[in-house]
Amino acid sequence: MTTDVDRLRRRGPAIGATRVTIVDVARVAGVSVSTVSKVINDRYGVAPQTHDRVMDVVERLGYETSLVASSLRRTSTNVIGILIPEFEPFSTELLKGISSAAEGTGYELLAYSGNLGHDQVGWERRSLSRLAGTLIDGAVVVAPTATVTDAPIPVVAVDPHTGRTGPSTIEADNVGGARAATQHLIDLGHRRIAHVRGREDLVSASLREQGYREALEAAGIPFDPDLVRVGGYRAAETTDAARELLTLPEPPTAVFSANDLSAIRVLEIAGELGLRVPEDLSVVGFDNVPESANAVPALTTVAQPLHEMGAEAVRILLGLLGGEPVEEHLHLPATLVVRASTAPPAR
Known part of the structure; x- marks a missing residue:
């Protein structure tokens, strides 16, 4: 016997908000659209057994809410933006530290480069204007080319081009x-x-x-x-x-x-x-x-x-988002690692 779930799954492997709708979830769960909305937005007024049934359908169908739509309802997104001029070894290692520190905080990460290019001065301002407010609550900006002093959201700069100016910064010695x-x-x-x-x-x-x-x-x-x-x-x-x-x-x-x-x-x-x-x-x-x-x-x-720098960036940003006092400029030690490429001179 073919069920509604089976038919929806046959739409394709990449089932998401554009393929499975809130109406689909409501129909399969046998509840109203408003009830599904209450469940996925953690609002009161839904019986525990109904809540569990709706969440079971959400998981089976792979339904995901729109971050933009959710942010418009809640005035926040619970998303941290990671703005990176380009993905290369330095920024990749920072991302590992950022990702580890964000686990269990309730925040998701959105890594964004926007085809910024190596020499585009001011890329961070343009990126923040696109993302702030509707997609991200705050941002970690890696190697910004300019001081971000007028950002509409909390910002932490890692390895800033301009040194210890503007928002909270993190750099090594x-x-x-x-x-x-x-x-x-x-x-x-x-x-x-x-x-x-x-x-x-x-x-x-x-x-x-x-x-x-x-x-x-x-x-x-x-x-x-x-x-x-x-x-x-x-x-x-x-x-x-x-x-x-x-x-x-x-x-x-x-x-x-x-x-x-x-x-x-x-x-x-x-x-x-x-x-x-x-x-x-x-x-x-x-x-x-x-x-x-x-x-x-x-x-x-x-x-x-690098991992610690990424983790500290998340810690400071969460403090800013929570209205807590944070370090303005964090300076971390750098240490020599001796390997095989150095030796006394031959001449």
Whole structure:
């Protein structure tokens, strides 16, 4: 015997709000549409056995309410937006920490990139204007290019381009981490240490170069601008920078890159030029994304606590949503992770 549930299931595997309606749920459960509405919105006035029967049908049919429609009724969505300029190893690791921290809070996550592109300044403002109010209650914005001071919803910025300004921010110790990376190379005996820096418009890149310079100065090693090139935090943009540095008349014996992706590209270019790492060249990165441990050789790097940064972003945002006092600017430690890509210089 074919039932209503069987017929609805045959509509297709992707049954959702556009395929199974609240009317379908009411008909199968043998109740009114208003009763189904009360059940799915947790309103009083429904007998326990009726509530259980409706929820059983909802689960069997795979019916899902519209977040937008629900938000219009409740004036909130119970959704946190995660705004990311692009999905790459750094943001992916942050997302893992965000997801873990959001479990059991009653909030869902909406990760949004909107085809933002690498160089679109102000992308976070445009994205917040699209999502705020009807889709999300608050947002974690990763690496915003501008200070979000006029957002209509609570916002926490992770690794902001503009530093500690505007809304609550979370960042790792960029200066201390870069200083530790450079000091590690100095302690190994390197004196000609190059730096592949990040994007020139980012505060984090400037802070990491600052840490590099501070370590050189403390060791009495003169800063040489010829040993600094912009890699832009991207592997493709690091190619020319690495070739220029490694083919200098007096090439460096070590390279500190401002992130792991550019450091891994330095490893690749060194191999193409016939250089052995770490025998001929030592390389250090920054971030400690999973790719760094899988590089050949395994990359010495500075670990940002990416999972913790994501989790703290959720904690602070929930505090803001609840009207609680929170830290304005959270500064977390960065630690050196020594692997196989560094050794004393051969010359």
